[in-house]
Amino acid sequence: MTDLITRLPKVRGDYAMKDAMSAHTWFGVGGPADVIFSPVDEDDLSHFLAHCDADIPILPIGAGSNLLVRDGGVSGVVIKLTDHMKHIHHDGTVVTAQTGALDAEVARYASKAGLTGLEFLIGIPGTVGGGLRMNAGAYGSEFKDITMIAHGFDRAGNPISATPTEMGMAYRHSDAPADWIFTSASMQARPGDHAAIRTRMKEIVTSRGDAQPRGVRTGGSTFANPDGGKAWQEIDRAGCRGLAVGAAQVSEKHCNFLINNGGATAEEIETLGETVRARVLASGGPDLRWEIRRIGRVLTTSKQQETSQ
Known part of the structure; x- marks a missing residue:
């Protein structure tokens, strides 16, 4: 992999070589990744996947909040989605977020839009992508409870879409293929009272601060x-x-x-x-x-x- 960078396709995003993963995880540990790729959008990611040799290992990451990277680092290409792919919008009661968006930001966005049902996300330290991959949850709710459909690409850059049932979501688990990279998820909320939503989110933040380091x-x-x-x-x-x-x-x-x-x-x-x-x-x-x-x-x-x- 010493000449890995020369084998990678031209992209609009950024490549970084030998960047320490300790700078990209909450634990603050981890050796260097051979290459870190930050795609600027979904088309950039799809192009990379479609033109990246199949023998090159790839690993998508979000905030690194639930990740322990070993001291020897990571082989191949780490795809970091949090630099650019974090847009959130809503249509009626459906909130759609790119998978680089922090869960807490999705909760805050829904709150400002007067939408309830997503408050528990304020208590999950991670991104939407990580939440889909492991069916993250807190305070009695999980990603499978709110996710309508998730979109992304397979290792070859082909588009994929799946519901929680199709992904086999269960407690802190998903059967989604390991080579799928999620890029967005549509989540079902419902109209709510602004004051009640804010109160519930404050309760979760306080509870988390009281109980966790x-x-x-x-x-x-x-x-x-x-x-x-x-x-x-x-x-x-x-x-x-x-x-x-x-x-x-x-x-x-x-x-x-x-x-x-x-x-x-x-x-x-x-x-x-x-x-x-x-x-x-x-x-x-x-x-x-x-x-x-x-x-x-x-x-x-x-x-x-x-x-x-």
Whole structure:
């Protein structure tokens, strides 16, 4: 992949080489991506996909809020949708947002338009694209509850469209093909009272601030809740609250959050997560499923990292 940039199609957007993924994730960790591509619009993205060699790995990302990029970085092309593809509009009670738009911005847009039903999005730290990919949810609602149809492209640049049922959306899960890149989603809202909408959103923001760590590097909820239970309760029961590996730590405030106390590596964060899973299982709890997506090349020691440079 040393000559990767010479193999990529001409685009209207930007290519960046060897850009550290730590600058594109909430955890603030991650080695360099071979190339980061920021398409200016859907046509630019479609053109890139249609003319990009099939053997070149691609990875779409949004805000990087629920992403752990390993220290070795990412092979191929990372497609970053948040730079340009974040337009939001509505027609009646249907709100359509490009997938680079932040969930919170969609909630605020709907509020200003006097539309209710999307308030829960203010409590999800991520983008519409990430929400579709993992059926993100909070405060009793999920993306599958509001999404009418999602649009995008497959790996070859062909347009795709699918409903939540067609994507097999379930709790923190979607069966949508891994090579689909979502570009927009139409969401169903309904007329509402401005004051009531604003009040509900303030309640969610306050609740989130009271219950979750703030002002620290984190990746949101680490593990999906097990059937009939809460991940944080299982982690607490296993004695993992405050547990640390290097500069990575289980939050004292909400133990389903891992935090980077400053200078943590992706390896430390992932090792901490796997340690938590093992302790929960050993204490008679469930086999917790990662909700955070872990990607990239592994560097297991600093010596290996030095050798690779």
